[in-house]
Amino acid sequence: MTHHVNRQLPCIALTPGEPAGIGPDLCVKLAQHSRNYQLLAVADPELLKIRAKQLGMPLTLHEYSSTADQDGPVAMQAGQLLVLPVSLAKPCHAGELNPANSEYVLQTLRRATELCTEGYCDALVTGPVHKGVINDAGIAFTGHTEFLADITATRQPVMMLATTGLRVALATTHLPLRKVSDSINQNDLRNIIQILHDELQRHFAIASPHILVCGLNPHAGEDGHLGREEIEIITPVLTELVAKGLDLVGPLPADTLFTPGVLNNADAVLAMYHDQGLPVLKYAGFGKAVNITLGLPIIRTSVGHGTALTLAGTGQADIDSINTAMDTALHMITNTVP
Numbered sequence: 001m002t003h004h005v006n007r008q009l010p011c012i013a014l015t016p017g018e019p020a021g022i023g024p025d026l027c028v029k030l031a032q033h034s035r036n037y038q039l040l041a042v043a044d045p046e047l048l049k050i051r052a053k054q055l056g057m058p059l060t061l062h063e064y065s066s067t068a069d070q071d072g073p074v075a076m077q078a079g080q081l082l083v084l085p086v087s088l089a090k091p092c093h094a095g096e097l098n099p100a101n102s103e104y105v106l107q108t109l110r111r112a113t114e115l116c117t118e119g120y121c122d123a124l125v126t127g128p129v130h131k132g133v134i135n136d137a138g139i140a141f142t143g144h145t146e147f148l149a150d151i152t153a154t155r156q157p158v159m160m161l162a163t164t165g166l167r168v169a170l171a172t173t174h175l176p177l178r179k180v181s182d183s184i185n186q187n188d189l190r191n192i193i194q195i196l197h198d199e200l201q202r203h204f205a206i207a208s209p210h211i212l213v214c215g216l217n218p219h220a221g222e223d224g225h226l227g228r229e230e231i232e233i234i235t236p237v238l239t240e241l242v243a244k245g246l247d248l249v250g251p252l253p254a255d256t257l258f259t260p261g262v263l264n265n266a267d268a269v270l271a272m273y274h275d276q277g278l279p280v281l282k283y284a285g286f287g288k289a290v291n292i293t294l295g296l297p298i299i300r301t302s303v304g305h306g307t308a309l310t311l312a313g314t315g316q317a318d319i320d321s322i323n324t325a326m327d328t329a330l331h332m333i334t335n336t337v338p
Contacts, residue, residue: 017128018128018133022317025315041083044104089104130306143174144300162285290328
């Protein structure tokens with residue numbers, strides 16, 4: 001039987017990510033619980049059935065169709081899941097990567113994004129992908145953030161991870177460390193801070209976001225003795241935006257910014273590079289962190305962990321992070337200001 005989504009409920013598109021990882025397990029486990037939202041998995045149905053059998057969990061799939069006659073609301077009952085079929089290129093075995101299925105991973109993302117941009121779904125939640133195997137397939141891929149920005153023609157996406165009491169956004173994302181400094185410029189930094197500010201207002205109902213901004217260098221450059229990026233790039237941008245009414249503090253030394261006294265009342269931190277801010281975030285919220293892409297025309301959240309190949313098909317995958325991603329997406333849907 002085919003079904004429309006139930007538009008009386010929020011609808012979230014879910015991509016499992018790497019088929020050999022725990023993403024399919026997370027789909028199956030989510031389906032075991034009743035939900036106050038519509039969940040639409042964009043995946044290979046046979047993969048989900050096989051993984052459900054491995055996990056020893058019941059799973060009844062309903063195929064999604066945007067043109068089918070309305071059959072009434074799909075019951076949000078345990079063990080049921082709505083699915084938009086996308087076929088694997090090759091059979092998948094839990095824990096065994098196969099580059100042949102890399103295009104499948106990207107196709108699920110394309111289809112799920114279309115569901116959101118065309119109004120069938122209200123948000124996209126993504127499971128973990130394996131960047132290495134996608135690149136091994138000859139496809140240039142640096143991560144969800146950049147891929148989703150490309151297919152939605154978004155010039156400046158902003159990656160933000162969040163957990164209870166802490167949000168960390170990034171000025172640069174997946175770059176070798178030696179390229180970070182050259183990638184930070186006034187124009188991009190200005191746009192990133194403005195997007196972070198605007199999206200906190202738009203999707204999180206924060207009227208005047210208080211944002212702390214890290215310096216790039218140790219001790220925030222120590223007045224130019226340890227680097228001049230703070231003086232020549234970061235401070236001028238902050239001064240300009242503060243004059244426009246944004247509530248910004250910085251550039252601050254990253255080694256003391258992430259302390260309770262400094263973080264009090266901060267709505268977000270902007271780190272200059274991936275491993276400046278995210279180790280603290282993941283330590284603070286291990287297993288319950290969510291990855292959010294700001295600046296897209298759609299709402300997108302993701303798990304804050306990897307593919308965990310050794311856990312795939314074992315039943316040991318934890319669903320705390322995917323639940324957090326779902327809850328965050330629902331929060332963003334509910335709090336979005338037109």
